[in-house]
Amino acid sequence: MKLHEALNIDLNEINREIENLVARDKDVPKKSQLAQSILELVGSGGKRLRPLMVIVGGRFGRKPSGRRTLQLSAAAEFIHAASLIHDDIIDDAELRRGGAALHVKTGVLSAVHIGNYMSARVIELLSKYTGDKNRYVHDLSAVATAQLCLGEYQQMEHAFDYNLTLEQYLEKSRNKTAMLMATCLRVGALSTESSEEVAQLLYAFGEALGMSFQIQDDLLDFTQSADVLGKPAGSDLRHGQVTLPVLFALQDPKLAPAIRTIGPASSEEEVSYVLDLIISSDALARTEAVSQSYLDQAAAIVQQLSDYPAHADLDTLLQYFAGRDH
Amino acid sequence: MNRQLIEDTFRLLQTEMSPIAGIQLYLSPAECEQLLAVLERHDLEYDRKVHLLGIYTILTVAAQRHMECVPHHPELTRNILDGDYLYSFYLQFAVKCRELDLVAYLAPSIKKLQIRRSNGDFTEQNPAAGIEEFLLQERSQRSRTSKAI
Numbered sequence: 001m002k003l004h005e006a007l008n009i010d011l012n013e014i015n016r017e018i019e020n021l022v023a024r025d026k027d028v029p030k031k032s033q034l035a036q037s038i039l040e041l042v043g044s045g046g047k048r049l050r051p052l053m054v055i056v057g058g059r060f061g062r063k064p065s066g067r068r069t070l071q072l073s074a075a076a077e078f079i080h081a082a083s084l085i086h087d088d089i090i091d092d093a094e095l096r097r098g099g100a101a102l103h104v105k106t107g108v109l110s111a112v113h114i115g116n117y118m119s120a121r122v123i124e125l126l127s128k129y130t131g132d133k134n135r136y137v138h139d140l141s142a143v144a145t146a147q148l149c150l151g152e153y154q155q156m157e158h159a160f161d162y163n164l165t166l167e168q169y170l171e172k173s174r175n176k177t178a179m180l181m182a183t184c185l186r187v188g189a190l191s192t193e194s195s196e197e198v199a200q201l202l203y204a205f206g207e208a209l210g211m212s213f214q215i216q217d218d219l220l221d222f223t224q225s226a227d228v229l230g231k232p233a234g235s236d237l238r239h240g241q242v243t244l245p246v247l248f249a250l251q252d253p254k255l256a257p258a259i260r261t262i263g264p265a266s267s268e269e270e271v272s273y274v275l276d277l278i279i280s281s282d283a284l285a286r287t288e289a290v291s292q293s294y295l296d297q298a299a300a301i302v303q304q305l306s307d308y309p310a311h312a313d314l315d316t317l318l319q320y321f322a323g324r325d326h
Numbered sequence: 327m328n329r330q331l332i333e334d335t336f337r338l339l340q341t342e343m344s345p346i347a348g349i350q351l352y353l354s355p356a357e358c359e360q361l362l363a364v365l366e367r368h369d370l371e372y373d374r375k376v377h378l379l380g381i382y383t384i385l386t387v388a389a390q391r392h393m394e395c396v397p398h399h400p401e402l403t404r405n406i407l408d409g410d411y412l413y414s415f416y417l418q419f420a421v422k423c424r425e426l427d428l429v430a431y432l433a434p435s436i437k438k439l440q441i442r443r444s445n446g447d448f449t450e451q452n453p454a455a456g457i458e459e460f461l462l463q464e465r466s467q468r469s470r471t472s473k474a475i
Contacts, residue, residue: 027438034444086410089395090403106444112395112406113444119413120437127430135421138429142417149411150346156403 006316007052014051017074018042021121034114037102042081044097050076053181054188056317057202059310061192068129069191072137075122076184079140082118083148085111090152091239119145136190144183151176159240162250162260169247170211177217178210198308201301205314208298209321215291216321218243222279234275237262244290248283255281295322328362331372335379342419347411351387360454368461377423378457384419385432385453388412389439393448431460 004011022028022038029035051073058069087093088101089108095101103111119141126137154172158164185202194202221236222245236243240263249255255277262274278284298318305311339351361382365375392409395402420429435456442449 027434027441032445034441083410086406090406108397108402109393109395110444110446112392112409113440116392116409116413117437117440117444120433120440123417123429124433124437127426127433130426130430135426138417138421138426142414142421145414146344146411146418149407149414150344152407153346153348153411156407 003047003049003316003320004052006320007056007313009052009055011048013070014048014055014073014077015042017070018051018077021074021078021118021125025121033106033110034117037106037111037114038081038118040099041085041096041102042077044099046077046081046097048077050080050181050184053184053206053317054191056310056313057185057188057194057199058192059313060189060198060202060305060308061194063192065192068137069188071125072140072187072191073184075126075140076180076187078118078122079145080180082115083145085115085118087152136187139183139187140180144180147175147179155241158242160263161240161242162246162256164242164247166244166247169242169244173211173214174207177214178207181210181213182206198305201304205298205301205305208294208301209317212291212294212298212321215244215287215294218245219284219287219291222275222284234271237275237278238266238271240264244287245278245283248286249278249281252281252283292322328358331362331365331375331379332358335376335383338376339380339383339419342422343415344411347408347415349387349408349411351383353383353386357386360452361457364454364458364461367458368465370461377419377425378428380423381416381420381425381428382453382457384412384416385436388416389451393443427464428457428460431463432456 019039019042022035023030054073054076055065055069058065084096085102088096089103089111093101094104102114106114123138123141126141129137151172151174154168154175158168158172182203183206185206186199189199189202218236221234221243224233237246246259250259258274258277262271295318298314298321302311302314302318305314336351343349343351358379361379365378370378388409391405391412394405395409399405417429420426432453435451436453439451
């Protein structure tokens, strides 16, 4: 069963809302490159994890979910998709979801501004919710997006930095991935007038889930084939991203010297050799254990929310994230 | 007076921005002057002038950084990230300064700027004009309200 089915969420309704963000924008001609590129990108797949998290968050409020929750869920996907457009330029990635990356089709400068349009459209849409009590609607565009950028800065600053500490790695992962997921659950909850306490618990749940998600993503780079990943295996190592498996492997004095030789000019053979070293060490098992500890933290928060019928949906999310590598 | 205002604004922005981003904001005197002239035409408290000049600065620099995103530029990654960070910091800063009405007012014009630039239209657009229109609208609304009372 697919995640949205297990959560009893109408994915078509969310997809329509996402598409309508651009299709119903009177300032955007329907046949324009901008409209077509965005519709192609958002229509090309994606798991819609962030919109689903907004909707699940909305099940913890005092009021039923309505238009606002749906709009926030679409906004979450738009913000995520905009970040993917810019990420692909930064990573010089030519493919996205099996097709040409947007900047390959439109050129870099145009693609940067198409991503900007998506962010600006979200702010325009959500600006209609005025007043102090509605300030939270901007958390996705302000706080979560700023943190995402900070995670990217940290990643850039620490490329090929084999002295990166565990704390620095965790902070980067929190900024880059976990905070957006946490914010999705929180704004969903606030959109249906949950208490601040519940919104905070959901934020903590999303943060733990997001940390596990990023760590699993780091693991997949070692364990999955290029076909499954949609990019060459080991590309994190190749691009100088010192992920958790690398950090653990660096603690082994027999492996560290070889890992530290990897730099921007390393050959494919050198990278493959180090990849094999890391795979055959205990680094992957230790990484998996850290991922599991975050899932355990998330499970403890579900227990705290067990008075709410929707806590079962958190369990569903938890199970999905736990089985992501299978 | 204006020099003090500019210094106070830049100091506030540097305090509010994350040091991780490592962005040094800079506007030329001519760029500052466009908004300073607007601020002089309105009766505003000093702190509000600082906030509005801050918003103007963030938006101007964000747009500039993203205009420098060309392939093979040695600072391509930094220009993308700086622009992205500044656009989200703009919203954070505006929320903190309680300028969300201005955010709502400027939102359509910022969006249209992105549409034009994605289409290869790089005509300059200065946010000072939008801020002035907002202040005029605000003044006329306040005047209507006080007459009604």
